[in-house]
Amino acid sequence: MATEDEVKKALIVDARARNISHNVRCTECGSQSIEDSQADIAILLRKLIRDEIRAGKSDKEIYKKLEEDFGETVLYAPRFDYQTAALWLSPVIVGGAIAGVWAYQRHRQKTNVHIMALNLIRGVPLTPKEKQTMIEILTPPPPPRRRWWWS
Template sequence: METEHDVVRNAQVMDARARNISHNVRCTECGSQSIEDSQADVAILLRKLIRDEIQAGKSDKEIYKKLEEDFGETVLYAPKFDLQTAAIWLSPLLVAGAAAGIWAYKKHRQKTNVHIMALNLVRGVPLTPKEKQTMLDILTPPPREGTSPSSWWRSLQK
């Protein structure tokens, strides 16, 4: 026989499950809010449906599946990964890959233009300040740890 404490605890657990599920379900009328945050009539009905399903002993997975079957895949905030949603799931990776590729190409291009700048120096064509700085950055080796650049440079000149 359940005590009053057990009844209250079970009600709290059921309420927490219902709120958790409601936060992950999109309001079909609002679209931008979860049914937990929405006050639309359909959101109120969906919250009641979820509570009824929990009382009937259904698992969270079964409730999500029922909502998806009744209202479509877009009712859930986390759609499943399949061929149709692959572009949505992979688009951040594609954008990041493209950005990394552009960055790498610019770095490569900067380094490959060094030979053109060197030829221009030989021909007597003056370098722009940016080209001078690029040449210095590329041609100046990094100092060894524990030595200052001036002492390192002096050791090379000996």
């Protein structure tokens, strides 16, 4: 008959093993965790994880061993390094570049070279009303909006 301490240890081992198994991808199925898969390799990996826990290994050590044996893709949460950082940050970088181009174009529309030249020639800056009138006169009308899905 098992003592109460042995039962608690077995429950702790089982809980840790299930937690780790949920974060490990089945190498045969690919789309399931080894906890959900019934493939032979998944059953062997679950047994390996339980044996490693009983041997006193930490979760980090077990993940590292699995990664060394089966490659980085076996884990659902990949390591954060330069390659994964570039992958995760690329949408932000692209969005920032698009916003920068948009802001530059908006700035260019509001900054009229002719008004700057007129200020230099006159030697006296234009009043705000004169500046607004000159902008209205010198700014070409916006091009017709073309839809990207429309030819």
